[in-house]
Amino acid sequence: MSEQSIYTWKKRxxxxxxxxVRRLKQLEQENARLKKLVAERDLEIEVMKEIAAKKW
Incomplete structure (x- = not known):
């Protein structure tokens, strides 16, 4: 680990x-989980749009 990394860590x-720190880690984990859910939902929406377009 470089000195710059240590100073950056201390600053942050x-x-x-x-x-x-525990709360920050929890929030980061929750944020990652929610981003995954949104990505999956967006994918499902795109698939539904493709299916709907093919039926018409």
Whole structure:
């Protein structure tokens, strides 16, 4: 790990308490899960549009 990485980490997370770091990780995980759900929903919508276009 480079010194610059350490300074960047300290700048970003230096004032965080352990509970804040845990909450941030939880929010990042939830955000990733929601992004996945939206991507899957968008894919389903596209498939439905293709199916509907072929029937007409």
């Amino acid at each position: 997370f230096g004032s965080f308490q352990p509970d804040d």
